[in-house]
Structures are given as structure tokens and as C-alpha cells.
Amino acid sequence: MTYEPVLLRRVGLERAQDIDVYERSGGYAALRRAVTDLTAEAVMAEVIASNLRGRGGAGFPTGRKWSFIPKDAPQKYLAVNADESEPGTFNNRVLIDADPHLLIEGILLCCYAVGIAHAYIYIRGENVPGARALERAVAQARARGYVGPRILGRDFACEIHVFRGAGAYICGEETALLESIEGRRPQPRSRPPFPAVVGLFGKPTVINNVETLACVPDIVDRGAAWFKGIGPEAAPGPKLYCLSGHVAAPGVYERPMGTSLRELIDAAGGVAGERALGFVIPGAAASTALRPDEIDVAMDFDSLRKIGTELGAGGIMVMDETVCIVDALERLARFFRHESCGKCVPCREGTVWQHEILKRIQAGRAGATDLPLLRTVSEQIGGKTLCALGDFAASPPLGAMRKFPEEFDQHLRGSCSKRQVDAVA
């Protein structure tokens, strides 16, 4: 059975970023239908019925999130999370580069359903081409009457602002993202109050991921039932999986949610070269690595949680047999140490400590107390911080120590079967 792509269907079309191409291939039909024939409530009801779950990683039902926004609030906002800064995650980028109008139509449908007049697309600062593509697409949409004070001649006003961040992983955390838009140091806010009540500029705010919103036009166009027919019932719909690392053809692959990891690796041409699979990090930096015997797992939120790991935003990093798990963990720990915003003590100090311990283990200089130390330090970070970054930093070493004890043992003895350990102290 070949899968007919939904989100990526225009990728490869000539000038797919152009509004003409988008319209010719059915674009903005959902928006037109919504604002002419459907009430806001009907659009929201459809999204709720579709059981679309947020693609940013938490998997929260999107329609329910929208429904939390107080209806009578005079000002409310949509913040679109296009910060995408996690290693191995690049599906937003493909959508923004290849089909920005799909995102814009999704944004407009959300704003219509929730009654929002201003949407901010928060795009990471380094993604200059993406920001330009979005600015151009917003201008085109405005020229066609899809964005502005009276959209399609109706009593629906919506403005879309493209906001470039300054480049920090923490800005992908939704409340830090709001702080950043407000011109402050991006650090997570304490919740409650939740953004649905006190969000951007103190007003109720919806925060959605790019891929989530890109699903919305087709839900409105083809109906919730169609959407629910794709993938598992608990988390239906298309999913963009980013495959990177030692696969023959790295890239973004669209498959139904819940496609098995083995199938996805095969889709990317399998492990590159003649080598065997070493381990897979299924949900980018924050998830526990999987052993080769675990790759038949269905790649959806719940199935992965059942085996103690996370889907995240769908960044799958495949490592072949030559990669040492300790090396990989050290690299991840360096990332979290660098990206911890510094607000919560356990994450700020703990990520530094984790990294220093892992460096010792990596170099074969670790002592008998270092593994328990790494474990307790990680446990003292997980669940002890304002945002999930602490949990993200805590879980890779905890999971790896559980699943790959033999590799840690080798390092403690000063060797590594995956590679030659230099300088054994």
C-alpha cells in the first residue's frame, strides 16, 4: 500500500511556495468554505472531532486547547511555534520552505475558529530563508484578501506577524516563546496561569506547532472522519518523521501516525553502508534511545510512552553499530548544558554536572561512584523544573544506563567496544 501524502503533497511542485500554485491545487478552499458557510463553532467542532493532537511533542488535543480560550475575551492571540531548534528535527522547515500557504491557511482557520485577530509566527532567528518565505506568503495572502481587516469580504479580521527569534532552544518552550515575543529574556513562565488564560501580552493565547496547524486545512476540507481514518484512533492523522543519522536517505518522510520505526528506517533506505543498527533516538534529543530489538514499535505518542520513551516532534536519529552510546549522550548533554535557560536551579546546575560526569565516563576516567552520581543528578533534575527541558535533559542518560549497561561498564573499565577510548586515566 502506498501512502498518499497530505502535508507534503505540494513538495516538488514547481513554485509550490507561490499562492497561485497553492490555490490551483485546492488551497484556501477550506478557509473560503469556513468563512462563508461555517460558523466558528463548527470549525472548532470539526477539529475537536478529528482528535488532532499537537505535533510539538506533548500530543495535547488541539481542538480542546482551542476550546480553553475564553470566548468573550476581547483580545486573544495565536502564537505559532516555528522555533524548531532540537537536533534531528526539521519537519517545520520543510513545510515552511515548500508550502508556506498551507501553514497560513491553518493559522487563519484557527483564528477563525477561536476568534483571534492577531497571529504571531515565532520562527527561529537562524532560519532566515524560512522567515522570508513566510513574509512573502503573508504578503501574497494579504493581497488576495486572505489576511487583513475583512477576510474574503466577511466580518473576520486577522493579521499575521512573522517574528524572528534570536536563536535559543528554550524559545520553543511555549511560555519562553511568549516572553521572547514580548521582548524579554526567554525563560519559561510559571503555570498557572496557563497561556489559554494569561498568555501573550497577558491575553488568552493559543500556541500551536507548525505541523499541527498544517493539518487543519485538510481537516476542515475533508472532514474529521477522513482524518481519523489515518493512523491510530487515539492519535490520528499524517505525521512528518525526520530521519537523520546513519540512514541511506536522510530526510522528512510523511507517513500515517503510528507507522513502525522499522518501516520508517526502511523508508529512509535502511542503515547506511554495510553496518548494523546500533541504537535509535526516536524523538530527538529528549528521548530515551531504543535498542535494535525495539524498533517494531509504532511511532505515536502513546506507544512510545509505553516503552519509556517519547515521540517528541518526530526527530528520529539512527546510529549504526560503530557509535558509542556514551559519546552520543555526551554530545546531547553538551547541548542541554548549552541550551538550559538557567532559570531553574536543578536544570541550570544539573546539566553542567551531568555533562562533566559524562565527559569523565566518556574518557574512561570515571570511578565507581560516577554512575550512581549521574543517576541521582539526573533524577534531581527530572520533574523538578518549570518546563520540560529539565525532563528532556534527565531522561537520555537515565534511559541509556538502563538499556545499555554493558557500554557504561566498559567505559568504567577504561575501554569501549565501539571505539578505542583514548587516554585512560
Place this chain on the structure above:
Amino acid sequence: MPDVKLLSVTIDDVTVEVAPGTLLIEAAGKAGVHIPRFCYHPKLSLAGACRICAVSVEKVPKLQTACTTPVADGMVARTNTPEVASARRSVLEFLLVNHPLDCPVCDAAGECPLQDYSHLYGPDASRSSIEKRRAPKAQRLSPLVVLDMERCILCYRCTRFMDEIAGDAELAFYDRGSTSVLGAFDGAPLASKFQGNIIELCPCGALTSEPYRFRARPQDLAYGDSICGHCAVGCAVRYEARHGDVVRVKPRQHEDVNEVWLCDKGYFGFEYVSQAPRLDRPLVRKGDELVPARWTDVLDHVVGRLREIATRYGPESIGVIGGARLTNEECAVLARVFKDGVRTPNVDHRSAARGSGGALDDLAGLPLSFSEVERSDVIVIVAFDPTEELPVLWLRLRKAIRAGARCLVLSSRPIEAERDAIAVVRTDPGGEAEALGWLESDAPDWLRAAERPLYLAGATLESRPDGEAVARALANAALAIHGPDALRRVGVLGRAPNAMGARAAGLTPGESGVAGGQIIASAAEGRLKALYLIGVDPLRTFPDRQMVELALRKVDFVVVQDIAPSATAGKADVVLAAAALPEKDGTITNVEGRTQRLLPVVQPPGDARTDLAILVDIAARLDLREPASEFLARLPRVPASAAALPAAGAPGPGTTMTIAPSGVYGVYAGATPASKGVTTQKPFFAPGGWPLGMPGSARVSPIRLGASLAAVPLSAGEELLRTSDQPHGTADPGVLEPPRRARRGPYPPVRPAAPIARDGGLVLMTAPLLIGDGAMLAGSTRLLGDGGARGAIEISPTDAKSRGIADGDTVSVRSRHGAVTAQARVRSAMPAGRAFLAENAPGVRTSVLLAWSDPFPSVEVRRA
């Protein structure tokens, strides 16, 4: 008050009822359970950063931070579980991974929450072997605040204070994560007037006070509770002294006055007490010199001369200026001595007032409590520079503004409060009355709609020729816009610490008497023969130096009674050495009419004596002896709460006051010393039941954490730790009697002042700024800085350009009365054609440019 359903919450098996919205950490305090905190502070927004306050809440799987968790009805929380202990231990272990542990050389040691909590909740040993983060030591964020970034635990209290409370967004964390560093914006020195508060808020030794650095260990300090004497807000402070020298000032919590804040003048301006030159003995003129003499002889001489002059020229030939820096008790004796004893009507506590009995008097003081100020919905500020004149009141005004109040500023020069105003009217110098007329006739709707408006004018009106006109225009505008009760919300706010008390004690001109400024003018005209000046230095402050010089030459006899040598004292015939506020026992009354108690913490230097003792001895020489009961009856009513204040033996009914006519000190027989076992070396007058006591009664040993820990259960931590809502003790509320407003109808307008002549020069505006030359900041060199922006004349870019002046240039400023040299400060907000020079600009004798008849002189400003 509307019925609020209280929520029931149980913490460690103690159930308390709290209002909805109460945070768990506050509810725990109510239940007597101390939850540790670093980032949490009740006056700041929530951060949820340090995680030390994590507690276990029933039915919630993860530990919850008590500082961000609002109480729900029936919530059951525990702080005494192994999980909570482990979480606290790990936070402290994390914090010390990078902390230098240089407690032996840290100012904060001994009063450091990080140290205390490590002791109480931290691990026995660190498991960390990683190299500690390094950062430059002792970075000067300003001449006042030193940062040791290695010690910083990133609680964000300081940055939140600057952003939220002070509104001075000049401090921020740079970089990210464990390499975050605190820094001033653009690396420029902090310029906030509230920097001391960030030192107070810092829960470790990262931010320390430059003037206090390495000066003392907290356990070596003796301290006494007093009231700050720098302005009329009357902040509750604690003076701390080492070996008899005041080395530090701390705010005490007084929710109705300063909450927990102080301005930098209050926080850092303490050197004048013990470190600057003081008058330590009485001096008498012998030819060109002032030479020391015995108190008895000096006072005999003073009384003899006054009697002689009164006999020869009439008592009204004696003018008395001062009292606004004295205690209420001293003011009462001062008024008694000169109004009843000497019988001169020319007495005034306002050193440069032009008149008496008009709207300026009717509207004196703040008719609302500070807490009511906070609930204002519109604030109109006229000829008032709150951040310079009454800074901590400004924090209260800003709080109202942050809660939604609209602020309108009418000012002839740019002032800091405009940052938070929604509208600014830039008037001509001396044009406020006219502008108020426009406001009255064309008030915006939001002003008309105000339910709780507040109209405030400042102390400079007192000495301005158009001051009465502005006060009337202010009252009339308020009456026209808001109706006949509006004057209850109008105030002309004095700056001097006890202006309100002095006024209440009768230190205002009697019938046919003249006001303070006119006393100087009359003296210059030869109509007065003697001047008695208390705590004032007209040669420096009076807005006409030539006239003061003339007055001092013309009168036959000048007495200066002050704490420190001054320009005027140098010209006096007799100089009487007086005690400063931290050396005094008594009460003072702040701008809202709140009478508060002060207690001495140090002895006056040498033979200096309190103003009370000096005045009582003069009273004795004037034969004003009488039974205490009658004398006391004339004193201002002593606050009822006095009984609740530190108890001590008070003179009972019928106590007889006897003054030893030739003795050095006034002694009241029958009065018992305050605390038994304390040697009362200098007996104090004790009006109506005030405790006596000097120096012992105020000195309470600081709690020593180390010594008491073992015996103290954890739940009592609140008492021990400097981290809670009340860092340095709480203040007695005092007794509030806000000034009353009888009038309900408009004032007849005063003819507007003649327009200011323009002759091609710049119109010079002057006002005293918070920080500047003066006895109260003597020795506070770090606060005064190098004369930078504050010693400068502010001019507009246009005028600077046309004169070829660049920012920072040295310039000569010349009016037809005199000339000075100052630094130029080019300020884009300054309108062309105007200049501003502080009256107390460091190193600049501004008053030589001014004349009593020409308060806004035209000046030439040229590159020197």
C-alpha cells in the same frame, strides 16, 4: 468588605484558613511552617526559579513549588517528607556546585539565606568534583553596589525589583544557563535611586554595599530602630553601629509607610552621623575665630544676648528658623522657648517660605495615608519631582500606576516620573498656575471620571513667588473637576523629615510674624537684630546668597544650632553642637501625618547634646520653669500607641520637673530610667509617658543563628532567617492623623506672576535633588559620586549646539547676580531656552545665581 469564602489548607497537619489566591508558601507561614525560599519574595512577581520551596501536595504526583501554587480548598501539603527533604538537599547541592564558599570573607556571612538554608537543609558534603565557574570578583555595578558573580545563585530578585518596583530597567542577566551573568545595561553604572534594595533582596553575598564592604561582621553590630531623617516619608529604618559608629542602615518593614524599601539616600546616606566632621562642642566667636567653650557659659551668653536684644529692640527683632529636622518633643520646646518665652512671632520651620496662612498652609501635607495613595486611580503631579523629593512615596505612586492609575505631570522641566505618565504638560518656568487653569477648564474625560484622584505639588512652591498662586490653582482645579470634597485629595508635600510635626508644634509665624524666607529678607533690611538658626544653612540653601550674606552681616547676633559645621555656622556668633536623629529618642511626624518613634543607637559625638537638652536648658535660663504636668499639657498629644511601644518607666501623674538652672543637662526628677541596669548617662525628657532610655533600651542583641539553631525547631525558621517578608524587623505602625481639609470652595485666584523676561539667555530653573551637597550627605562620597550628572547644568541640545557645548564640558554659568562653574549635561528632553541646575549640585554654589526677587534668572552658559 464582601464575604470571601476562606479556603482551608493543611500543612504538616496544621490547618489554617486563608483567602482565595493565597499561595501555599504564605499559607504555610500562617500555619507556622517555614518553607525555604530564594527567588520568592512577596513584593515581587513570581519566578518559580530556585525550586527550594518544593513541597508534597496530596493527590499531586510531583512535588509542587509552594511559591507558585495557589491554595485550593482542602489542600493537604507536607514539608516534612523524605522527598521534600531530598529535593531541598539537591537544590542546595546544585547551588553550591558553583558557589565559591568564600563565607569567611563574605559580607553576607552570618545573615545569608544561602548559608542558613545550607546549614538547615543542605547535604553534609558535596559530591561535586567539577571545577567551579569563575567570574571577575568585585565588579562595581555602580559606586554603591558591588557584584560578585561567582556567589550569585540567579534568583532574579534584583532584576525583578528594578523592572517591577523601581521601574529602572537597567539591570539584566546576560548570556544563558550556568554562564548567565548579571550586568548593568550597556555596562553603564546603575543610576537608579533604589539600588540599596537589591542588596537587601540578594539572598547571598552576590550584591554587597560598597560603603559597608568589609566594615563589620553582623554579629558585632549593635542596632537601634529609628526613622530615616532624610525626607518626609519617614521610612522605618534600623541604624547599625560598630564601636559606636553607624556603619549601615537597613529598612524595617512598615507596610503602611515604606513596605520594605528604602531609597539610596536613606540606605547609603549614613556617613554624616559618624564619619563626617561633626560639631562636637559649643563654640563662641572670639574676634575672627570660633573657639570652644563650656556649655554653661555658652548658654548663659546666648540667653543674655537674646534678653539684651529683646529688651533693646523688642522681642520681634529676633528671628528663628528651623525645627523641621527636630523631633516633635524638641519642636514643642523650641516653640515654647521662643514664642512663649522670648515672645517673638518671627518663628518658622520653613527656611525659605514667602508667606503664611494661605492655600500653601491649608494644603500642607498628604491628606491620605500612603496605603490610600496606592488606591488612587488618577495622579496629577504639579511642580513636584517625586523621585527626587520623596522617593519612597514615588514607589507607592508607581504601584498605583502599575495597578492602572493614570498619571498626569505638569512640569517646567523633564522629570523621571514622566516615564510612567500617560500625559505630560511642559509648562513655562513659573507657568504651572496658568496650565492648571487650562486643565480646570478643559479636563480630559478620564480625569473627570476619576473616583480617587490625587493632586500633588512639591516643596519648591514654598519659596517661589508664585507658589501660593500654584497652590490655589491646584486646589481650584481639583474642586472644579471633582467637587467640594476634592481637597481631601490635594497635598502640597514638604520634604523635611518633620515639617508636619514642626507645623503642628506651632513653629510657624505668630500673629504679625513673618515666614522663614521673609525673616532672612527682614534681617537683610536691618529690621531684625538676631537670628537663631536650627538645623538650617541658609548660606548654602537659601535662593539668594547675597541676601543671606547681607543678613548675617547686618544682625547683631547669630546662633547656629546644628549637627555639623556649615557655611552659615562659620559666620555665627555662637555655634551649638547638636545630636543627629540616630542619636535621639522621640517622635517625628511624616508627610501623611503619621507620628513614629525613634530610638537612639549611638551617642552624640563629644559634648554635643540633643536639641531637646539644649532647648530645655535655655528654657530654664528664661525662667520657664514649671511643673511637668503643665508643661506636658502643652506638648502635642502623645500617641495612644505609646503604651504599646517598648515599655519603660514613665513619669507618673504629678511628676515634678526641675531644671537645674546652671546644670549641663535638664533633669526631670521622678522619672525613672528606661531599663533597669542601663546607665542613663544623659537623662531624657519624657513627655507624657514616653520611655526614657539611652543608650540601652534600643539595643537588642541580634539573634545568633549558630548558637540558637540546635534548640530551634525547623518551623521556627521564619524568625531566624533574613529571607522572609520582614527582613529586619517590623515597625510599630505609629499613630496616623492625616492633615484635615476644611475648605470646600475655590480660592480667589492670585494675579499671575509677571512673565519671565527673556534677554537671549537661558531661563534657569532650580530645585534640590535627592543627592547633593548638604549636611545630611556629608561624607557620603560614593553616593555623591564624582559630581557627574548630578553636579551638572542641564541644557537642551539646541542650546548646546548654538554655544558649541558638548555633554560633559565644563561651563561657566552667569546670571546678573553671580557666576558659577558647572558641568554641562545635554539633555534631549530639556526644552530649548531653559536650563536646570540643582540647588544642591555637588561643588556648585547655585544660590549665587539666584535672587529673592528673581527666582528664575536668565543665565549665560559658556564653555569655560
